[in-house]
Amino acid sequence: MPVLARWIEAAGIPTVVVTMMPAVAEERRAPRIVGVEFPFGHSFGMPGDKAMQRRVLELALRVLAGAAASGTRVDIDIEWPVPLRDAYKAWQPKEASPIVKKLLATWGRA
Template identity: 40%
Template sequence: MGLFARAIEEAGIPTVMLSAALDITTSVKPPRAVFVNFPLGHQAGKPCDPEGQTRILLDALQVLETATSPGTLVPLPDKWDERDPLDSWEEEEMLHPSLV
């Protein structure tokens, strides 16, 4: 994804990547990215949650305006389950992939 983002950026179009995989994003080094600590495939938000999805997208678009250096990676504060401050979904996902 970082390669495509760089090519688009070279054409003069700014990009921002939504990521749910911090390790991959840091190795790919896109021009700008936001990290959402949600299960893979849910980086734009939870299903049937238009308010949360809108918030994530607006936060990502804000990075287009505020990022001043290449490789900016902004972690978003959103939680998969607000009642679970430890994000234990990650542990459950490791034991039983794709049940989240």
């Protein structure tokens, strides 16, 4: 995402990256970063939690509008409502998909 954001910025369009890995986004020189401590796939918050999603979106828009300098990073102060360990576990399917099974077998990890 940071590389794409830089490319879009080069065309004159300001961007902000909302990411669970803000340190990586900084290393990759994303122009503006909003860091969230949420499970992968949930950059803007819990499914159905419109208030949480709105807070993330509003912060991203404030960073986009107010960050004069490239390289601005703001970490949001919202905690995920369940322990992250449990959230990551729940996110994983109980059984690997056919393509993952094939890859694991190829790598000798099946």
